[in-house]
Amino acid sequence: MRAIAAITLSAALVALVSLSPAAAAEPSPELTYWPETDLPITVVGGAAWVATELAKKGLAPASCRWCAVGRLDASVRDAVVWRGNPDTAHDLSNVTVLGVAPASALGLTALAAWHDGRSENITADLLIVTEAMVVAMDLNQLTKYVVGRQRPYAHFGNDDVLCSHGGCSPPVPHDADLSFFSGHTTAAFSLAAASGTVASMRGYRAAPWVWAQGMAIAALSGYLRMAGDRHYLTDVLTGAAVGSAAGVLIPYLFHGPRPGVAGPDTRSFRLSIAPAHGGAGVGVAGHF
Structure with missing residues (x-):
């Protein structure tokens, strides 16, 4: 998977560099951005998600509340699950979501800003993207604990999952x-x-590449969750819908340009990187 990640990011970099730099990019719109608000929301929301993961034993339902499986979910599950090695798909999904997806999303967003000569946007852009993801994940976590749907490997008694770690029991305690x-x-x-x-709102020339790369990786992650027998089709489709909605609406509704509204914007907080004695120097400036 390191090779996959390297190829993914290399392809993205080649795509960005290959964009014609003949005409200077127009200045990108300033987005509404309050670091004193957005940063705490992101940090507290992320901490809440971690806390609920650590407290899974007390929060997870003792037994499934949603145990039945519809015909569509059952048929798709039979068609896509990896027989004999579903844990390989599960491991690949972890690498994709924990490594490739954030590296692609955050890396390409930063590269798009840099390529258009708007490096001062990078800090705000990355925080907005991360904030949207954290909000989506908190909503996901709350729903999981309330709904209590049985995972496919548990419902169908898939020994390739249940007995693959030295004992025939759920691979992750309190997660079935x-x-x-x-x-x-x-x-x-x-x-x-x-x-x-964010790339589209900024008017970055690489915005189509950011969309295409991100959605391709996201679709792959959804497939791998089903191939690993951890989720049904409806689980994946709902996750795609909620994640996409949060990813679009949070930047658009809360961070879009607000003509005539005074207040801090991306220029109130800047991160600069410059060569220094064979290495790199990092500077932060702004109003706090």
Whole structure:
């Protein structure tokens, strides 16, 4: 998977560099951005998600509340699950969502700003993208604990999953009834949609590449969750819908340009990077 990640980012960099730099890019719109508000929301929301993961034993339902499986979910599950090695798909989905998807979304957004000569936007852009993902994941976590849907490997008694770690029991304690909806898919689609939305709102020339790369990776993550027998089709589709909605609406509704509204914007907080004695120097300036 390191090779996949390297190829993904290399292809993105080649695509950005290949864009014609003949005409200077128009100055990108300033987005509404309050670091004193957006940063705490992101940090507290992320901490809340981590806390609920650590407290899974007390929060997860003792048994499934949603145990039945519809015909569509059952038929798709039979068609796509990796027989004999579903854990390989599960591992690949972890690498994709925890590594490739954030590296692509955040990296391409930063590269798009840099390529257009708007490096001062990078800090705000990345925080907005991360904020959208955190909000989507908190909503996902709350829904999982409330709904209590049984995972497919548990419902169908898939020994390739249950007996693959030295004992025939759920591979992750207290996790067998947290299927709805897919957190991996939610994270990947929220990152893809938020990075694409921010790039489009800024008017970056590389915005189409940001959208295409992010959505392709997100779709792959959803497929791998089903191939690993961790989620049903409806889990994945719901995660894609919620993640995409959060990724589009949070930047658009809360961070879009507000003509005539006074207040801090992206120029109130800047991160600069410059060569220094064979290395790099980092500087932060702004109003805090």
